[in-house]
Amino acid sequence: MAGKTTAARPSVVDRVWRWIDERLGLEDLTYPVPAHANNVLYTLGGITAFGVVALIVTGIYLTQFYHGDPTQARESIEYIITTARLGDFVRNLHFWMANLVTITLLLHALRVFVTGSYRAPRELNWIVGVGLLSVMVGLLFTGTVLKWDQEGWEALQHNEEVGELLGGVGVWFTAEFTTSTPLLERLFIAHVAILPLLLVGLMAVHFYLVKHHGMSSVPGHEEQRARELTDTEAAMRSEGYVPFTSHLLHVAGWGLLLTAAGSFLALVVAAPLGDVIEPGEEKTKPPWIFLPLYPFEDWIGIRALLWLPIAALVGMAAVPFIDRFGSSSLRRRWALIAAALVIIAALVALGIYALTSTPAEHIPGMEGE
Numbered sequence: 001m002a003g004k005t006t007a008a009r010p011s012v013v014d015r016v017w018r019w020i021d022e023r024l025g026l027e028d029l030t031y032p033v034p035a036h037a038n039n040v041l042y043t044l045g046g047i048t049a050f051g052v053v054a055l056i057v058t059g060i061y062l063t064q065f066y067h068g069d070p071t072q073a074r075e076s077i078e079y080i081i082t083t084a085r086l087g088d089f090v091r092n093l094h095f096w097m098a099n100l101v102t103i104t105l106l107l108h109a110l111r112v113f114v115t116g117s118y119r120a121p122r123e124l125n126w127i128v129g130v131g132l133l134s135v136m137v138g139l140l141f142t143g144t145v146l147k148w149d150q151e152g153w154e155a156l157q158h159n160e161e162v163g164e165l166l167g168g169v170g171v172w173f174t175a176e177f178t179t180s181t182p183l184l185e186r187l188f189i190a191h192v193a194i195l196p197l198l199l200v201g202l203m204a205v206h207f208y209l210v211k212h213h214g215m216s217s218v219p220g221h222e223e224q225r226a227r228e229l230t231d232t233e234a235a236m237r238s239e240g241y242v243p244f245t246s247h248l249l250h251v252a253g254w255g256l257l258l259t260a261a262g263s264f265l266a267l268v269v270a271a272p273l274g275d276v277i278e279p280g281e282e283k284t285k286p287p288w289i290f291l292p293l294y295p296f297e298d299w300i301g302i303r304a305l306l307w308l309p310i311a312a313l314v315g316m317a318a319v320p321f322i323d324r325f326g327s328s329s330l331r332r333r334w335a336l337i338a339a340a341l342v343i344i345a346a347l348v349a350l351g352i353y354a355l356t357s358t359p360a361e362h363i364p365g366m367e368g369e
């Protein structure tokens with residue numbers, strides 16, 4: 001017997017892992033990504049995706065109780081708050097996660113902009129990102145209407161006005177499109193099916209392109225790369241790499257922290273449900289993301305709500321083609337970054353101005369009612 005060695009038997013965990021891996025190929029997820037991928041600034045997209053999952057889960061629960069008929073919508077929200085099991089908490093969590101995810105989404109887009117990661121070959125992924133931003137804004141807008149309080153009702157009137165401005169195709173946004181289903185019900189379908197499907201579809205394309213091009217290098221770094229290397233390969237050569245699974249763990253950690261913050265807020269601050277609808281009145285202000293547009297409605301009228309967002313999205317989509325600085329270096333791109341900072345400061349100033357101004361009536365036919 002002496003001298004006979006036996007190989008250690010694999011533990012149960014090892015055997016379970018191997019069983020799963022052989023079937024799902026999880027080992028493939030350990031491919032290398034640059035070490036800076038675990039810097040929180042490069043994790044914001046993943047955190048946003050984590051938050052989107054939390055929004056889908058809480059949204060599915062709320063859909064069990066919500067009623068899209070205008071005569072019953074508000075009552076169903078009150079039912080969620082007072083009677084549905086955990087309804088109040090889930091509604092609050094859905095509201096707070098929507099706000100937190102909007103913040104991480106904007107910070108992610110800002111990081112990509114500042115680091116010049118929209119530059120070749122990632123221009124089209126930037127445009128997919130602009131699509132994701134538009135869908136997210138659509139979800140925030142339709143979500144506001146669904147509350148079916150005074151704010152929701154006024155938002156719906158704006159929806160109709162903008163639809164009319166659009167002419168032919170715009171009829172889909174108005175009650176005229178069909179008499180069989182109320183517009184609120186159709187916006188509910190947009191909120192729980194059309195827009196989430198678009199969001200998930202665009203996210204799939206976005207992730208495919210991130211995988212295809214690799215994570216961008218830190219700004220200015222691509223200048224040192226050899227001709228035959230991509231910026232991602234050069235970054236891994238100079239700074240080292242981590243397995244993608246380590247990046248996923250970072251994303252999950254931050255995502256759980258975000259959900260914990262959302263849960264805390266959900267426990268201490270209730271999601272708003274404003275006054276019962278008084279048709280013909282216009283006295284509320286929109287959620288924070290729409291506030292910078294609000295003064296323009298005063299100055300230019302309803303058409304500002306159509307043309308300014310379109311101009312902003314087209315302007316954003318054009319960024320990769322405007323940038324002719326030949327490097328992602330912040331020093332070389334200082335003029336572009338300064339211009340963006342001025343625009344952001346102006347948006348914040350407009351938002352604060354909107355918040356402090358007295359609500360005005362914009363919808364035609366409301367004046368004097």
Ligand code: HEM
Pocket residue numbers: 041042043044045046047048049052105108109112117118122125126127128129130132133203206210214215216217316
């Ligand atoms: C639901 C919304 C979004 C999700 C879930 C998402 C997710 C991600 C993820 C996971 C990455 C990998 C790198 C990182 O996490 O920073 C990424 C990269 C990228 N995203 Fe997004 N994103 C979203 C919206 C946007 C928006 C609004 C833009 C810009 C307008 C954008 C542009 C880009 C670009 C160009 C990259 C490649 C950057 C690089 O390689 O450094 N994304 N996104």
